[in-house]
């Protein structure tokens with residue numbers, strides 16, 4: 248390296264020549280130990296003595312059709328705790344990094360950074376002693392651009408038939424049947440896999456999922472339809488499919504985040520997404536203070552375990568709220584106390600998000616005298632045209648959770664849209680029958696666009712450990 252120290256700002260362009268990546272915009276973060284690179288469809292291959300990893304990367308966050316398939320030797324697998332506190336077992340690769348004409352080897356962990364602004368985090372172990380980081384500056388090194396990817400093959404909707412697994416415990420319900428129909432209509436092969444009947448060896452060198460006495464084949468894509476009661480086990484099964492390199496329509500991680508209602512609310516708040524003023528508690532001593540955190544008027548108290556509106560109660564006065572919470576206190580159940588958004592008029596809006604788009608929206612109106620709009624409680628649905636702001640909020644909420652497919656429920660309040668919840672396995676029946684849109688096909692199309700084109704040579708090799 249040269250005599251003058253290499254200077255880096257807090258954000259820089261770099262290239263990773265060994266991976267065939269001419270331009271990556273990275274955040275230099277001395278708070279992070281190891282560098283991390285965005286990767287999906289991560290799939291190990293090669294021999295046990297010389298293990299390699301293949302993954303797909305979308306270098307430009309604004310251009311999802313630009314995909315580069317990379318391969319590198321695996322140097323380690325390591326537990327990494329990210330800034331949001333999640334611990335993840337990641338593959339570590341070794342590769343050269345290049346800034347201007349200076350090049351040196353670094354270690355990089357692979358993780359899904361789809362929802363992050365930067366495709367790469369440049370950590371402190373990648374920065375050598377003769378370099379300086381100037382946190383107040385950016386782009387000290389030569390600026391590159393995504394134009395360098397001109398001429399790279401663009402992704403086209405897959406013409407090839409895909410092998411898809413639909414993970415569900417209810418293969419006969421409307422949503423699963425429609426997904427099956429849509430996949431088959433588009434020429435794909437789809438299998439219904441009962442989540443609960445999957446089993447697996449965790450430490451296998453070659454990750455597998457077993458079913459009825461045999462290992463399941465390698466799928467191009469997995470559609471998780473995991474019910475609330477199966478969240479924990481379903482996520483484990485899905486993670487296994489992820490490790491096998493299948494494209495999962497929603498990742499296990501994103502399902503976990505959206506299912507944890509407290510975490511989901513905290514995450515939405517952190518990203519400044521509008522929601523009703525919300526407080527949560529388990530067994531509070533100071534009921535009055537808890538109620539005041541949720542505003543000054545009527546409140547809605549929700550048991551966290553509730554679904555289909557069952558554990559959701561309206562307290563129209565402070566007194567009513569107090570006695571309600573006092574009753575909950577003995578149950579040691581976690582619950583939310585929320586400002587009651589009266590002007591929503593017993594209605595909410597379900598926005599069905601696929602990728603970066605709201606593909607359909609319906610307004611659900613509660614039965615006469617009912618503030619809960621759940622269709623299971625006798626609510627009725629109608630088509631609604633969303634405002635630009637509502638669309639934006641729905642897409643942002645799905646992004647924040649990391650979901651590609653989501654049912655985002657919004658209350659229309661006098662101060663703009665307020666998010667109620669984000670569902671990771673939204674049902675198709677209400678939305679399709681009301682809007683007359685073929686949402687199932689849109690989900691399959693999303694898979695066609697995002698499931699990486701598999702190099703069959705690599706896949707055949709990885710199927711048999713050598």
Ligand SMILES: Nc1ncnc2c1ncn2[C@@H]1O[C@H](COP(=O)(O)OP(=O)(O)OP(=O)(O)O)[C@@H](O)[C@H]1O
Nearest residue numbers: 523547553554555556557585586587588595619620
């Ligand atoms: N803060 C609120 N203000 C006004 N109405 C609300 C509020 N919270 C909930 N509601 C109404 O009650 C219904 C049920 O509430 P929510 O969706 O939070 O619980 P849930 O339906 O039991 O949960 P899940 O959808 O996971 O089954 C909502 O669809 C909405 O119509």
Ligand SMILES: [Mg+2]
Nearest residue numbers: 555556656668
């Ligand atoms: Mg609901």
Ligand SMILES: [Mg+2]
Nearest residue numbers: 554668669670
């Ligand atoms: Mg829900």
